[in-house]
Amino acid sequence: MKKNYQDQSLLNTDIASNKDLEIDKFKTTNVNVLLNRVRLDQKKTFRKRIVFSIILAGLVSSLAIYFMV
Known part of the structure; x- marks a missing residue:
């Protein structure tokens, strides 16, 4: 009887740990x-x-x- 109870608890913990891992992955x-x-x-x-600095340098x-010539 104990063995069946232990198997069920192990299965439940495996499912719970898988859910935690999935949440961590997300x-x-x-x-x-x-x-x-x-x-x-x-x-x-x-x-x-x-791009802005190149345009500004080109404009200046x-x-x-223009003003020197």
């Missing part, structure tokens, strides 16, 4: 998605800053050349 996936989104946002802002240099 959490780490969400963190990875958020980190990737932050990295992509950082790349976009860096590209925007470079073209104005300087």
Whole structure:
């Protein structure tokens, strides 16, 4: 009789531990998605800053050349 009771408790703990593992997987996936989104946002802002600085430098240099000539 004890053996049957022990088997049932082991099965229940296995199911509970599997549920905990699945929840942990979802959490780490969400963190990875958020980190990737932050990295992509950082790349976009860096590209925007470079494009803006190139346009600004071109504008300033073209104005300087126009007024010198």
